[in-house]
Amino acid sequence: HMHSPTLTSPINLLSNKSQTYAWGKPANESLVYQLAESFVMSRTLDADVVMRKNYSYIDQICTVKSNGDQDLSPYAELWMGTHPNGPSQVLHQREDSDQGTLSLSQYLRQKKLVQNADAVPQGEELPFLFKVLSVNQALSIQAHPNKIRAKQLHANDPEHYKDPNHKPEMTVALTDFEMLCAFKKRIELPQELTDALELEEHRGVIEDRVVLRNAFSKLMRMDAQRVRKLVDAAVDRITRHKGGPQNKEEELLMRLNGLYPNDVGVFCPYFMNYVILKPGECAYLAPNEPHSYLYGDCIECMACSDNVVRAGLTPKFRDVDTLVEMLSYKMDKLKNLLHGTGRVIGNHIKVYLPPAEVKEFKIVKVDLPPGEETQWQLEHVSIAIVMSGAARLNVLSKKEQKEEILHEHALDVSQGDSLVIDPNTNIRVDNEGKENLLIFIATQK
Numbered sequence: 001h002m003h004s005p006t007l008t009s010p011i012n013l014l015s016n017k018s019q020t021y022a023w024g025k026p027a028n029e030s031l032v033y034q035l036a037e038s039f040v041m042s043r044t045l046d047a048d049v050v051m052r053k054n055y056s057y058i059d060q061i062c063t064v065k066s067n068g069d070q071d072l073s074p075y076a077e078l079w080m081g082t083h084p085n086g087p088s089q090v091l092h093q094r095e096d097s098d099q100g101t102l103s104l105s106q107y108l109r110q111k112k113l114v115q116n117a118d119a120v121p122q123g124e125e126l127p128f129l130f131k132v133l134s135v136n137q138a139l140s141i142q143a144h145p146n147k148i149r150a151k152q153l154h155a156n157d158p159e160h161y162k163d164p165n166h167k168p169e170m171t172v173a174l175t176d177f178e179m180l181c182a183f184k185k186r187i188e189l190p191q192e193l194t195d196a197l198e199l200e201e202h203r204g205v206i207e208d209r210v211v212l213r214n215a216f217s218k219l220m221r222m223d224a225q226r227v228r229k230l231v232d233a234a235v236d237r238i239t240r241h242k243g244g245p246q247n248k249e250e251e252l253l254m255r256l257n258g259l260y261p262n263d264v265g266v267f268c269p270y271f272m273n274y275v276i277l278k279p280g281e282c283a284y285l286a287p288n289e290p291h292s293y294l295y296g297d298c299i300e301c302m303a304c305s306d307n308v309v310r311a312g313l314t315p316k317f318r319d320v321d322t323l324v325e326m327l328s329y330k331m332d333k334l335k336n337l338l339h340g341t342g343r344v345i346g347n348h349i350k351v352y353l354p355p356a357e358v359k360e361f362k363i364v365k366v367d368l369p370p371g372e373e374t375q376w377q378l379e380h381v382s383i384a385i386v387m388s389g390a391a392r393l394n395v396l397s398k399k400e401q402k403e404e405i406l407h408e409h410a411l412d413v414s415q416g417d418s419l420v421i422d423p424n425t426n427i428r429v430d431n432e433g434k435e436n437l438l439i440f441i442a443t444q445k
Helices: 031-043 049-054 055-067 104-110 147-156 191-196 209-220 224-240 248-259 264-271 320-326
Strands: 011-015 018-028 074-080 088-093 099-103 127-136 142-143 169-173 179-181 274-277 281-285 291-303 309-312 343-346 349-352 364-366 374-378 384-387 390-398 402-405 411-414 418-421 426-430 437-443
Touching: 011 031, 031 099, 031 127, 031 224, 055 364, 074 384, 088 104, 099 104, 099 426, 127 384, 127 437, 142 320, 147 320, 169 364, 179 264, 179 281, 191 224, 209 264, 209 320, 224 248, 248 264, 264 309, 274 281, 274 291, 281 309, 291 364, 309 320, 309 437, 343 374, 364 374, 364 390
Parallel strands: none
Antiparallel strands: 011 088, 011 418, 018 074, 018 127, 074 127, 088 099, 127 291, 142 291, 142 309, 169 281, 169 291, 179 274, 179 291, 343 349, 349 364, 364 437, 374 426, 384 418, 384 437, 390 402, 390 411, 390 426
């Protein structure tokens, strides 16, 4: 006999789906796995039947742990949100003090928390998807469509483009984070590419959008046999050098060719900026700009869509024609995409804002040293994840201008815990632990 849930608390724990994709880090090196495992070990010591039934990854972690095995799956992404491919569940206390689960969508509907239909085509879902990524090897060369193109792609090819929404996204580095992002201001091609793309008269140098569009389209549309010959020529040239690769482009070409042999994507380092974000630095990936994550851990937030147009470094479906047609080919775009380390909005609190036209999300970072305290209040529903440290989150209420703590809603959290926070909840936290408390929060802008 199930009691109806008590949803009185404005902060509730979530259980999320880990996605294992080939490019993810193996469990023993993966932050995604570490977060999932900390959560499972601290919250479900008896491996609660409800939990195991609903989450295959929890079952997997528990089974592997009890057998003393090594889990070698590549733990790539942790998803927090209402996206149907990996919806979060709310763990709420039931009256019989057992934990029950409720999907985050059901929770938002029951509490009528998402009303802004304009930002979200699906109505009552969250307008954003929040993720942690552990990248072990290059993801595909890709770009995300804008709203107009997303509608067309979805109408014409619903099998590969499952929704009509755009997918602007923002990345905040947790470790040094390597990526290729946007076209370089000045592109210098090696001899084999200069010949293949008929750029002798330019001496292999591209500084013009039209020349870039033609060259990049030609390269991306080249047939597999010609690509293989080109890659062979490049690898030959690079391995003939006495000291191996002479520059970053050559080094990356060799590295990518080791992962995706003879893939046309191995030439992208010549065309795109190689960027290393430092922890806390942010990049905004605008629609129609090419990018590929190479290595590291990051937080990512995006409009709730899974639309990706891929053209290289991938075993998945490639849509070369769409990609080469949709790219902007702007060659000085990088400076607009790197958004620094966020803006201070409170005591030990920063916000990372996407550009004005993006309404779906922003990211807030709470980085609280031991012995410090802070508080925050966000106007929309938010999802928070504890990356490191541990603390008690207190909910404050205003009584005659005096703030008091609502003790029944306090929640002790530690690494791996994530939670949904209702709109306008005033949260105060004191870090009484020994390590920095690092929390990332996603919310609507």
